[in-house]
């Protein structure tokens with residue numbers, strides 16, 4: 001496959017946009033080469049500027065769980081746009097999507113909509129600090145919660161890909177209030193609580209991690225976090241930006257039966273438009289302005305296009321009793337195919353998967369945290385990525401990212417992908 005026009009467009013974009021992209025991981029820095037410029041997408045496929053068709057395993061980093069240009073969402077957005085795109089005033093549809101999200105997700109009474117996952121996590125932390133009158137937070141190395149200052153401390157995703165976990169511009173003061181623990185490591189969390197008594201406002205975690213590749217929580221780990229937070233009057237925040245409405249209707253809380261104090265959402269909840277949200281029980285959410293003292297706001301928050309896209313998406317998910325079962329089966333089928341493909345070679349590999357999130361690490365050791373994720377061989381990964389691209393399969397352009405399957409994938413698509421993986425693995 002040729003990607004000449006994408007290459008030319010990238011050269012031009014770099015003159016006007018830093019790095020040619022509006023979000024760093026898109027730049028292919030981890031895998032080399034230039035990004036693919038998309039012209040359109042439908043269902044499981046991307047169509048690029050060179051006229052290639054690619055099977056998409058990223059799906060806008062998660063939102064397009066029912067496939068690209070999913071017709072009910074597209075039609076609802078078009079219809080809604082005709083009656084105005086933003087008012088900065090309340091609309092009935094905001095209550096409708098709030099009601100539905102609260103019905104789908106366990107343990108939440110109220111929800112507030114914002115414009116991105118970053119905003120959701122940033123606001124959740126402020127709310128937790130206000131609610132508890134404490135300053136410090138615990139995060140896990142390799143977990144990514146958006147690009148707000150408190151979280152850019154050993155963050156995963158692009159922040160790992162680019163080898164600048166501590167970004168310039170984040171003040172020492174901010175960094176001091178973010179305590180770092182090791183994912184799946186109870187002792188590291190216990191030590192932080194012991195060393196900072198009555199000081200920790202919140203512990204934020206990706207309950208299934210997706211920003212150091214996909215890493216499932218070890219058995220009992222989430223329950224341990226729940227218990228230690230309760231014992232210390234610290235709020236447990238589940239960042240379900242990736243996992244919410246993807247691993248189950250009620251996200252990880254439903255899947256693992258653990259209730260957090262605050263949940264953050266993004267991606268799927270916006271149906272492909274810029275939406276994030278955070279939610280909690282009534283007493284916590286009513287600490288927010290205008291009822292309570294913690295300030296949080298947004299000109300475009302809850303705008304009608306975003307809300308109708310999200311509402312249409314959530315309705316589709318809520319009314320499809322088989323969706324998560326189908327996604328699980330499709331991803332398990334892919335996992336098995338990839339295992340067979342690499343088992344026939346001498347290449348060391350580890351595959352992690354939860355539901356429709358999957359990633360392959362070129363390491364022998366099991367990948368359970370940031371340190372083990374970093375053991376993966378990036379040279380193998382690069383070869384795999386570019387090999388798959390040549391075959392017409394688009395996977396995440398970094399080993400630190402999860403793949404996100406869409407229900408639009410057929411078994412023919414999966415077989416095509418597995419055949420491509422076999423060929424690429426054999427050539428690697």
Ligand code: PMP
Nearest residue numbers: 116117118144145146241242266
């Ligand atoms: N939290 C998690 C778990 C994420 O994966 C991401 C983005 N990939 C974010 C927060 C930030 O969301 P956004 O990019 O919409 O700001």
